Amino acid sequence: MAMLIRNASEILTMKRGLSILKNASVLVENGKIRKVGQIKSDKARNVVDANGCVVCPGLVDSHTHLVYGGSREDEFAMRVTGVKYEKIAKAGGGIASTVRMTHQASEDILYKSAMKRLKNLVKHGTTTVEIKSGYGLSPAEEIKTLRVIKRLKKDSELDIVPTYLVHTIPDQMKRRDYIDLVIEEIIPKVARAKLADFCDIFCDKIAFTRRESEKVLLSAKKYGFGLKIHADQFADIHGAYLAAKLKCASADHLEYSTKGAIRAMKKAGVVPTLLPGATLFLQFKKKPNVRTYKKLYCHPALASDYNPGSCMIYSMPKIIALACIVYGMHVEDALLGATKYGARALCLFNRIGSIETGKQADFVIFNVDNYKKIPYYFGEDIVRYTIKKGRIIYGKNS
Numbered sequence: 386m387a388m389l390i391r392n393a394s395e396i397l398t399m400k401r402g403l404s405i406l407k408n409a410s411v412l413v414e415n416g417k418i419r420k421v422g423q424i425k426s427d428k429a430r431n432v433v434d435a436n437g438c439v440v441c442p443g444l445v446d447s448h449t450h451l452v453y454g455g456s457r458e459d460e461f462a463m464r465v466t467g468v469k470y471e472k473i474a475k476a477g478g479g480i481a482s483t484v485r486m487t488h489q490a491s492e493d494i495l496y497k498s499a500m501k502r503l504k505n506l507v508k509h510g511t512t513t514v515e516i517k518s519g520y521g522l523s524p525a526e527e528i529k530t531l532r533v534i535k536r537l538k539k540d541s542e543l544d545i546v547p548t549y550l551v552h553t554i555p556d557q558m559k560r561r562d563y564i565d566l567v568i569e570e571i572i573p574k575v576a577r578a579k580l581a582d583f584c585d586i587f588c589d590k591i592a593f594t595r596r597e598s599e600k601v602l603l604s605a606k607k608y609g610f611g612l613k614i615h616a617d618q619f620a621d622i623h624g625a626y627l628a629a630k631l632k633c634a635s636a637d638h639l640e641y642s643t644k645g646a647i648r649a650m651k652k653a654g655v656v657p658t659l660l661p662g663a664t665l666f667l668q669f670k671k672k673p674n675v676r677t678y679k680k681l682y683c684h685p686a687l688a689s690d691y692n693p694g695s696c697m698i699y700s701m702p703k704i705i706a707l708a709c710i711v712y713g714m715h716v717e718d719a720l721l722g723a724t725k726y727g728a729r730a731l732c733l734f735n736r737i738g739s740i741e742t743g744k745q746a747d748f749v750i751f752n753v754d755n756y757k758k759i760p761y762y763f764g765e766d767i768v769r770y771t772i773k774k775g776r777i778i779y780g781k782n783s
């Protein structure tokens with residue numbers, strides 16, 4: 386059935402910059418955008434009144450760790466008193482503790498808890514989400530998580546992009562042996578079962594070296610995976626340069642990345658992905674230099690990095706606000722980062738991320754009359770409707 390989103394105060398089309406249309410409407414047919422602009426209403430259509438509202442492309446969260454067991458509030462309580470994340474990780478906390486709790490959870494338990502989280506995402510306007518594995522480590526446990534993601538993908542209204550993440554080295558295993566296991570067993574198995582679109586690795590001083598990361602990603606490339614990398618979050622070990630060298634779809638975190646690395650990413654077409662929720666949650670002083678990105682026209686995506694250790698925020702409107710508050714990002718750039726550039730980071734911009742004829746009819750309709758109020762109303766839930774492929778999946782149409 387056709388849908389008419391009528392008379393919005395602002396439609397952020399994201400064609401060039403925000404490209405705002407005022408007092409405009411969107412016509413949807415068969416789950417796709419048919420027309421944007423001045424459209425006469427037709428009684429037969431399903432009409433959504435957007436009077437006084439901002440219509441934005443559905444939000445794209447291009448980096449999450451949404452499937453996990455347990456929780457880590459004790460660690461949080463320690464960290465706020467000044468204990469460093471690296472120290473907690475070395476003492477068996479951090480990722481290792483979520484690995485233990487994820488191993489203990491059955492596929493059904495992981496599925497149910499993640500589905501609940503996905504339903505919350507929808508309330509905050511997310512229509513496309515990437516989900517990483519990475520709390521399994523062993524071949525069987527990584528595949529278990531990826532199978533859960535596959536089930537979520539089948540059952541959820543959202544578009545879900547699965548990623549196999551090489552996250553950390555299991556206890557009692559030598560680095561070299563684990564890299565071999567990843568390359569010789571896990572990557573081929575995941576590829577054969579078609580369980581992931583991307584392969585990602587945590588390249589940092591507390592995780593894998595640049596050389597190890599390169600080896601793993603090159604092998605993933607041979608199996609046809611798109612590439613992503615967690616880079617330069619705790620130190621500059623040239624992870625962003627590696628992303629440029631391997632032409633990764635995205636490099637994520639980037640607190641320590643230098644101007645030279647940003648230039649290299651721009652040249653190679655890598656989408657830098659910034660995660661202000663994690664910067665805030667970990668109380669990092671070091672932040673990505675958003676001014677340099679702007680100066681070099683290297684446009685960052687924004688994502689939540691939702692995970693049990695370093696960011697429990699899944700609301701993308703809050704992430705947009707945090708990019709402005711924590712990084713000093715311009716409001717316009719933050720909105721673009723959560724839509725258009727998020728879609729680019731997932732290689733999906735031909736289908737989602739902007740409001741243009743022929744694209745998928747994914748929208749979030751905010752209960753505010755201009756876009757600057759989206760981050761400004763930080764403490765309020767301002768999502769009125771979430772619409773996926775032309776169907777309201779959150780909010781009541783009265």
Ligand SMILES: [Zn+2]
Pocket residue numbers: 448449450615690692
């Ligand atoms: Zn992450």
